[in-house]
Amino acid sequence: MHLEKVNNFRKFKNADFFKSPNSNYYLLPFRFHRINEEKEVLVNEVGDFLVVPIGTAYRITNKKIEINETLYADLIANFFISEKPIPELIDILATRYRTKKSFISDFTGLHIFVITLRCEHTCNYCQVSRVTHDKDKYDMTIETLDRGIELMMCSPNPHVTMEFQGGEALLAFDRIKYAVEKAKKLANEKSKGITFVICTNLALINHEILQFCKKYDVLISTSLDGPKYIHDANRQKLNTSSYELTIKGIELTRQILGRDKVSALMTTTQLSLEHPYEIVDEYFNRGFTGIFLRSISPYGFALRTEKNRYGSKAFLEFYKKALERIIEYNLQGYYFEENFTKIILTKMLTPFNDGFVDLQSPAGVITGVIVFNYDGGVYASDESRMLAEQNDFTFKLGTVNNSYKEIFFGEKALVIAEVSINESITGCSDCAFQTYCGADPVHNWAAQGDLYGYRPTSDFCIKNMEIFRYLIELIDNKDVLPIFHSWITYKH
Secondary structure, eight states: HHHHHHHHHHHHOOOOOOOOOTTOOOOOEEEEEOOOEEEEEETTTOOOOOETTTTTHHHTTOOOOTSSSSSHHHHHHSSSSESSOOOOOOOOOOOOOOTTTTHHHHHOOEEEEEEEOOOOOEETTSSSOOOOOOOHHHHHHHHHHHHHHHHHHHHOOSSSEEESSSSOOGGGGGHHHHHHHHHHHHHHHHTOOEEEEEOOOOOOHHHHHEEEEEEEEEEEEEEOOSOOOOOOOOEEEEBHHHHHHHHHHHHHHHHHHOOGGGGEEBBBOEEEETTTHOOOOHHHTTOOEEEEBBOOOOOOOSSHHHHGOHHHHHHHHHHHHHHHHHHHHTTTTOOOEEHHHHHHHHHHSSSSSOGGGGGGGSSTTTTEEEEEESEEEEEHHHHHHHHHHTOOOTTTTTTSSOOOOOOOOOOOHHHHHHHGGGGGGTTTTTTGGGGOOOOOOHHHHHHHHHHHHHHGHHHHHHHHHHHHHHHHHHSSSSSTTTHHHHHHHHHO
């Protein structure tokens, strides 16, 4: 195309250009995506969607929809088109948009404290460089704990979560006890709600620890990668079975704290890819009400071995087979959910946002989660801290000795914020699934060496887009929709 024609093509058109003399409706913002050979999905600004025949988006934008069509009323009711330049119910649409973005006003909720770097396991996908010695060097000091708690209490969020990670967090249980007691006291003084979570492999769990957890209503989060032959291969412990210790710890925790006080998370390795049904069955048979199908993270030391590397296509095949098994259980009358799917369904089928930091815009880094490392460093997310283990301090915001303003609103935080809004990122701004997805500058940097990232080759984008497409295709199946509705309405 000639340069003069290109420049003319790119110029903004005046209002007359968009007028249609034969039109009886106005277009409202929406996006569309083909979900299979027969249907496409239309998605509006607040995530409402309609599954329609291929070519419908073309008909809508070219003002070909007739007022006597059933589709016309659906488009009006769901804010895809309007009979006036500004819809009469625009305030309702604005309220729903505010609801979707309400997580922003609360600001940082999750505060992760890497209480120690010491660990007695050798997990082949570990994202940090673990150590087994030197408590004084690799445990968080009381001074660092105090300062981290002070910064946490500065959050405007009315309810914060204090999560203890490692290494193996229970190796520094004395620090956890101190932190819980102090944070609980300060939270009460400030009339702030607080939730405590200990992330542990459960090898060291005992009655004394659990009695303390019961007193302060501390939740336990552990790892369970599937049956014994998968879990022990992924999460090795010298001279014993990591799986047997985990199962024993889960049962003891349930006995003392209650079934709903312990949760488990799996990580998908190459070995896992071969056993989607067996992994789902393990969680189901162990009495869990769901499973989170999590792909391996491209951070830190997690990908240092070939056995942990696989493409998005391989994970998606695993995910779909596992979800198929989960749906089978539900069709048989059992309640069993897939947690990542539930998060997305909440965005798709309700006016609310689940708060899951990996699928937020603005991104959940800083605004949703912050990390205080054992050495006093403050990072934008847990993944940021993992990068730092390989001497990449791109997302280090400062130290606990900095002020709240310097950490959360400093120059580094502002740079990250600029690339954290998918509404303004190329490839995301016009994506049909924008409302359900998020921006992840940390992932972009780790995987592609660029804060913005490049959508056509981003595994984050490829994976999420296909899951969104697949779920909408399943929702269009009337047998599956009631199951999905049960997941987003069930109260544990």
